[in-house]
Amino acid sequence: MKSFSAKFAWFDGKFVRSEEAKVPVMTHAIHYGTSVFEGLRGYWNSKNLNIFRLDDHIKRFRNSGKIYSITLKFTNKEISNAIIWLCKKNNVRQSCYIRPFYFVGEYGINLNVTEKAPTHTAIVMFDFGDLFNKNGIKAGVSSWRRIQDISTPSLAKMGGNYLNSILATQEAKRNGYDESILLDHLGNVSEAPGENIFILRNENIVTPPSSSSALEGITRESVIEIVQNEGYKVIEREIPRTELYLADEVFLTGTAAEITPVISIDGKKVGNGRAGKVTKQISSIYSNITMGKNKKYAHWITAVY
Numbered sequence: 001m002k003s004f005s006a007k008f009a010w011f012d013g014k015f016v017r018s019e020e021a022k023v024p025v026m027t028h029a030i031h032y033g034t035s036v037f038e039g040l041r042g043y044w045n046s047k048n049l050n051i052f053r054l055d056d057h058i059k060r061f062r063n064s065g066k067i068y069s070i071t072l073k074f075t076n077k078e079i080s081n082a083i084i085w086l087c088k089k090n091n092v093r094q095s096c097y098i099r100p101f102y103f104v105g106e107y108g109i110n111l112n113v114t115e116k117a118p119t120h121t122a123i124v125m126f127d128f129g130d131l132f133n134k135n136g137i138k139a140g141v142s143s144w145r146r147i148q149d150i151s152t153p154s155l156a157k158m159g160g161n162y163l164n165s166i167l168a169t170q171e172a173k174r175n176g177y178d179e180s181i182l183l184d185h186l187g188n189v190s191e192a193p194g195e196n197i198f199i200l201r202n203e204n205i206v207t208p209p210s211s212s213s214a215l216e217g218i219t220r221e222s223v224i225e226i227v228q229n230e231g232y233k234v235i236e237r238e239i240p241r242t243e244l245y246l247a248d249e250v251f252l253t254g255t256a257a258e259i260t261p262v263i264s265i266d267g268k269k270v271g272n273g274r275a276g277k278v279t280k281q282i283s284s285i286y287s288n289i290t291m292g293k294n295k296k297y298a299h300w301i302t303a304v305y
């Protein structure tokens, strides 16, 4: 597949050439991390470009800003139309990643961000394949702890939150792992730097609750619904670190990572050290859904053309 670079971005209500979407150096978000973002995927199935759970991403997009009184100046409908039209304007006919974001603009060094602070909204998109090896990745538990609700709300998808993710990722790579797993402030499993985590143990699928500082991931929620429909029991509960070493299967979920099997943690094999049966089953159902091939989940798909 030929890679593409999008000619157009969407910026404050207008389509502009990508190289013209620029901000002043005194943009508040550059200094203080006051930005909100989402990541969506568009899946090309040779007939149409399917955007996965568009409305749910936009709902979370607005809610993240609400926590910090950062105003999204466009309606949900305006954002979803802008995303669809940006795909059309760029004539995208292959799978892609779509990144809408909004941020506090020129507001001096004022930390009293209110709903009246100036904000800008933009959407960019680019070519994107697999984030990880779909046969499985090696993960290590980070020495950094996940940000928590009592200081930096983990439910808000803010640019600044990802400093924590960056520290954990740097450490994982330094230690020769593909990805890191973060614990919360109590030492329970939270999530990965950009993915939620699930384990399979004693036939049950278990994932940490949002009170363990896990983002309310849209892929996570999709997986919970899919596996329940397949007859599995899903339990949201705290997961102590050592259960990671006893799990039969472990996988990560996220828009970018989709369903990624974890085959070793801290150098110990997960199960038999290969992608597990249940993980593969979920991954295959998920990829059929995103390709628009599963009628039962057609309401999760927005076709661009």
Ligand SMILES: Cc1ncc(COP(=O)(O)O)c(C=O)c1O
Pocket: 039, 191, 192, 193, 194, 195, 196, 214, 215, 216, 217, 218, 219, 220, 253, 254, 255, 256
């Ligand atoms: C910290 C974090 N956790 C989990 C996820 C997975 O969320 P989603 O499935 O909505 O992409 C993401 C990605 O957005 C993330 O950044």
